[in-house]
Amino acid sequence: MTDINTTRRELLIGAGASGATMLFAVRPAGATPEAMKTAIRKVIGEAKVSTGRIKLDIPPLVENGNTVAMSLTVESPMTAKDYVKGVHIFNERNPQPNVVTFHLGPRAGKADISARIRLSDSQNVIGIAEMSDGSFWSHEISVIVTLAACLEGTN
């Protein structure tokens, strides 16, 4: 579920004094923390994942889940012998746990990447860095996604 326009159902509980309407979201089942774990295992196998070395940056309060600025950096000397091979991004509650995978190498100079992603709901997002020595490092962050107040409907 990546478009929040059409898959959330809204429940209007009344226009209050300020003219505000409140929306509650009911979403179809999608990715779950378990599905995310399975997806991670699919990519990295049985390898141990440590926390640290990668830093994921997403604003803690997202204005619209359709377009979420995400950036990341990984601590690495980025030499021919010691570099970041890839970074995998996963989420818990979109319809699918995979978000994006970046492949890089020593020629990157530094592991500093940004992209825009979709988040269907408030959830945890995890970034896993794969190093040239076969080790895996992760950073998990919690993101709150606010919903647009007025929906346009299908268009």
Added chain:
Amino acid sequence: MARVLINVPATAKRGSVIQIKTLISHVMEPGFRPGPDGKIIPRDIITLMTCKYNGEEVFRADMFPAVAANPFVTFHTIATESGKLEFAWTGDNGFTETASANITVE
């Protein structure tokens, strides 16, 4: 018509790390949402983006439906030599797009 916007420094010092920005026009239809007729709109996304620097791949991204519409990706590379950076995107329904930029390394 403009489909792609890439930003590569025209000149760079040898050995310096440069930032590359890419923006491509694409709906990234995730394949989960119903259209006006109630039927699920089929998935139509970019699945792969690559960047080659004088023929050698320096960056690649595998994209899933959770990448936002009009994908914007920035990354870095070392300015090793003068030449050409070539970008390619491929996706569902035979989507392909390419772009390139020249760089002078001093």
Added chain:
Amino acid sequence: MTAARRIFHILHAASLPACAAAICILSLAAAPLRAGDIPLNQRQSGYDTMGRDTRAMQDDDTANPATLWLLDGEALWSKKEGAAGKACADCHTDAATSMKGVAARYPAFNTKQNKPLDIEGRINNCRTEHQQAQPLPFENKDLLALTAYVARQSRGMAIAPPPENMQPVVDQGRAIFEKRQGQLNLSCAQCHDDNWGRKLAGSAIPQGHPNGYPLYRLEWQSVGSLQRRLRNCLIGMRAEGYALGSPEYVALEAFLMWRARGMKMESPAVRP
């Protein structure tokens, strides 16, 4: 909190007799200022209240997806169209000069057609009259691209106060802005004049200025026109939207431009 805003709450909280009293206070307190008037020094662009990352997206042309539309618009500007085989550039030459400031003073009254036209309407007028081409439908990608390209030439400029011949249109727009409508029985003014800065669900209520259109809206994942945004609000109010291109929208646009007079154009902006 302004007097009008306070009384708005009293009105809702009050019992009927107290309500009647409050109405008296309202008419007294609000006499010098019309309800639709945010004090000029309190006006703020939607840009000022959006998050750091959304601002960054607007600040950098290479990060702003609307730039893709701009580039299309630039190409279309020089493309020959219609039976006349003329391009915009054939008459208007360099848009950077000829279109500078135009979007900051539109909608404008077209004396030949005897009606106000917004930028989209003006582009279509050029197409039918001078290029002898079909008008482009609203929200068509080419029309958005051309509109964005024209509006871009006014970026950073102050919105011009509408001239006298637009006053009836501005007044008509104000009447629509202040009229309660839809199943929620709301007016535009109740959110955007009386309650800006507060929250509607999780989102901040903006003042609702037109200074960035057409713009890339994260919700839309696309560039859209001011009319699309207005229709979006009407749907939110559970009101029946006007047909895109209708005179009601043009009047609302004219009123919003009057309301935002002096504010800086940001087109094509980014909004959540």
